[in-house]
Amino acid sequence: MAEAGGPIYDRLAPVPERIWKKGAGLDALLEGAREPLVLRGLVADWPLVAAGKKGARGARRYLLDHARERPFKVSIGPPGHNGRLFYDADMAMNFRVGTGKLADIFAGIDKAEELDDIRTVYLASIDIPSHFDGLDEENPIGLDARDPLKSIWIGTRTRIAAHNDFPDNLACCAAGRRRFTLFPPHQFPNLYLGPIDNTPAGRVVSMVDLDAPDLAAHPRFVDAMAEAQTVELEPGDAIFIPSMWWHHVEGLEDFNILVNYWWRRSAAWLGQPQDALNHAILAIRDLPDADKAMWRAMFDHYVFDNSADVTDHIPEPARGILAPLTRESAGRLRAFLLRTLSR
Numbered sequence: 001m002a003e004a005g006g007p008i009y010d011r012l013a014p015v016p017e018r019i020w021k022k023g024a025g026l027d028a029l030l031e032g033a034r035e036p037l038v039l040r041g042l043v044a045d046w047p048l049v050a051a052g053k054k055g056a057r058g059a060r061r062y063l064l065d066h067a068r069e070r071p072f073k074v075s076i077g078p079p080g081h082n083g084r085l086f087y088d089a090d091m092a093m094n095f096r097v098g099t100g101k102l103a104d105i106f107a108g109i110d111k112a113e114e115l116d117d118i119r120t121v122y123l124a125s126i127d128i129p130s131h132f133d134g135l136d137e138e139n140p141i142g143l144d145a146r147d148p149l150k151s152i153w154i155g156t157r158t159r160i161a162a163h164n165d166f167p168d169n170l171a172c173c174a175a176g177r178r179r180f181t182l183f184p185p186h187q188f189p190n191l192y193l194g195p196i197d198n199t200p201a202g203r204v205v206s207m208v209d210l211d212a213p214d215l216a217a218h219p220r221f222v223d224a225m226a227e228a229q230t231v232e233l234e235p236g237d238a239i240f241i242p243s244m245w246w247h248h249v250e251g252l253e254d255f256n257i258l259v260n261y262w263w264r265r266s267a268a269w270l271g272q273p274q275d276a277l278n279h280a281i282l283a284i285r286d287l288p289d290a291d292k293a294m295w296r297a298m299f300d301h302y303v304f305d306n307s308a309d310v311t312d313h314i315p316e317p318a319r320g321i322l323a324p325l326t327r328e329s330a331g332r333l334r335a336f337l338l339r340t341l342s343r
Contacts, residue, residue, distance in 0.1 A: 009230050075096070181247065
């Protein structure tokens with residue numbers, strides 16, 4: 001295992017992979033998948049990939065040809081920034097966030113390349129349909145039946161701390177190279193997670209620096225490394241990251257583009273589990289231990305076990321939210337929660 005201060009990537013297991021064959025059926029392959037999988041060459045025929053292979057400026061020109069006239073959100077690191085978008089010593093963000101036209105942002109990258117003054121510039125999770133015309137249609141993926149969210153990530157060399165997402169994720173390397181390091185969902189206690197309500201991008205992140213893990217400060221990280229997987233993606237490659245898998249992501253070239261697709265396995269009108277966790281922290285965590293034990297049993301009964309014993313004794317028309325939720329009953333429950341939370 002890696003010692004404190006040593007790189008870990010060459011000591012980790014590889015993510016399983018397969019060479020993609022056109023027409024193999026992406027939707028069927030991902031149906032029910034619960035383990036990470038690399039698909040080499042999945043989007044190799046994208047025009048965006050072809051533009052990137054002509055050089056970083058070619059990729060930027062291609063994106064500008066499709067960009068809408070609207071502000072783009074961008075994160076910028078200070079001079080000498082090492083690409084790690086993270087906390088500073090005071091647990092504030094070590095980067096600033098602004099907005100600008102994509103042409104102006106790219107002009108700044110062009111100028112920095114000319115001066116050999118590469119600093120961190122990162123456009124994270126930009127919604128494709130609202131920010132680009134025709135980009136999605138020219139670079140199709142074949143997942144429209146899942147109605148995925150479609151995002152693009154554009155930037156210089158970056159390191160994004162290990163985090164997870166609730167939806168499933170198919171991430172496609174369109175330009176540059178990306179390294180993903182993945183940890184199974186149950187490894188979260190060994191990743192030394194930071195605060196929930198103060199995060200670099202809305203999701204709680206690991207406090208461990210994978211480039212220089214401090215095993216004296218984070219000794220349980222050794223157990224996380226034992227189950228970690230890693231892979232480097234070339235342009236045209238993709239990786240499937242199942243829901244709740246932790247992933248550390250790096251842009252390895254001076255300019256990188258990633259396109260990803262998110263979809264959830266449950267109905268979109270159901271709630272977000274993170275909201276339930278936040279509410280439980282508010283309402284339950286600081287109760288006396290005996291009260292918390294009772295509420296744990298109630299959660300098991302109504303939420304996690306949810307067996308027939310919960311409702312069999314109640315007439316079916318009277319089961320209310322104990323019955324399987326519909327769009328209508330979920331809407332009524334959400335409205336009730338909003339009323340109670342606003343008191």
